[in-house]
Amino acid sequence: MTLPALAERYLEHARVEKRLAQRTVELYSLDLHKLCAQAAQAGIELTAVRDAHIRRWVAQMHGAGRSGRGIALILSGWRGFYTWLGREGLVASNPVRDVRAPKAPKPLPKALGVEDAVRLASFVQEDADPWLEARDAAIVELLYGCGLRMGELVGLDARASDKARGWVDLDAAEAHVLGKGGKRRSVPVGSKALEALRRWQAVRLAAPAAAALSPALFLGRHGTRLSAQSVWQRLKRRGLQAGLTTPVHPHMLRHSFASHVLQSSGDLRAVQELLGHANISTTQVYTRLDFQHLARAYDAAHPRARLPKTGR
Incomplete structure (x- = not known):
């Protein structure tokens, strides 16, 4: 034409x-x-x-x-x-001026099902380096058990201090993090995450000598603070080793945390506080997920937040 x-x-x-x-x-x-x-x-x-x-x-x-x-x-x-x-004086008005394209629907956050999330959190690689295994298990438990952002996780220090961006208080079972916009919040840490963190703390300083000088909670092989890229790679690898068909990334575990807690509790405001969202509208996206399967699988606000019941 x-x-x-x-x-x-x-x-x-x-x-x-x-x-x-x-x-x-x-x-x-x-x-x-x-x-x-x-x-x-x-x-x-x-x-x-x-x-x-x-x-x-x-x-x-x-x-x-x-x-x-x-x-x-x-x-x-x-x-x-x-x-x-x-x-050019050829038309009196622009017919396209006030016309807008249809808004694309916001994609739903990708969350793991309860079974897959628990499988990942419970996974143990028997032949792995014990130091790496303890560290990676604690990372998974904090991401899924507390809904932390990647930056909040890698910013955690091993203990509280004036310079710490964030830390975990094992005695109080709380994680204190520095979120978006410089806003601090405290998140409860469930029993499974506490167990994993204590195992990690017991071997953390068995890393290279430089580790003793780093305040970071999660360290790399050279004793320096673990990078976000390393967490991403380790988590993806761990998901594959655990038999998950969906590639896992840190924010997926945050979505899983929010979706599973919201389905079980129905308390949108509480989930907003736990996630550190400034606006409730950001949290409301999780109400759009299909929770029917999750409801059948759930019996607590979060499956990693309680010790397993006997006789189940």
Whole structure:
């Protein structure tokens, strides 16, 4: 399909006067081909297009499965074209000016099912280095048992101090963390996480000599604070070793914590406080998850927060 002279003039304007990149001009050309095809099908000239036409075409694209982002890019190209036509005195108003693409639905947070989460938290690699095994097990328990963010986890120190960003008080069974926006909060630590942390604390200083000088709770092989990248890699590897089919990352365990506690307790405000969300709307995303399977599997606010019952 050959573009009308007006469209060709606009593309020349984009190439020469606006000095846009060739690829950008090519994309504008594709957008104009779509516009011309729609206008031809409606039996109208480009200068006769109104916002009602644009809205109808947007609805058609959306109904055909085009994403909101894709539609937004097309509208941007059309909007630029009609802005230029307006400056040339060829249209009285821009029909695309107030038209917006449909909002893309926010993706649901990816959370593990209860069985998979407990399998990961309970996993023990028998032939692993005991030092690494104790450290990685404690990391999993804190991420899933407390819903910590990655930055909060790696920022923890082994003990409280004036300079500590965060620490775990084993006696009080609380984790004190520095969250987003420099906001501090305290999170209860369940019995399973406490057990894992005590095992880790018992062997933590068995790392290289430099470890004794580092205040970090979680250390790397060289005795320095464990990096976020290392936690990510170790967690992904541990998930595979535990037999999980879904690649696991730290924030997935935070989502799992929130989803499982909310399903069991139904207390959205409490989950908001535990996660350190400034706005309740951020926490409400977890209410959109399908919790039916989780409800059947749950009998406590969090499966790692209580000692197992006998006779179960």
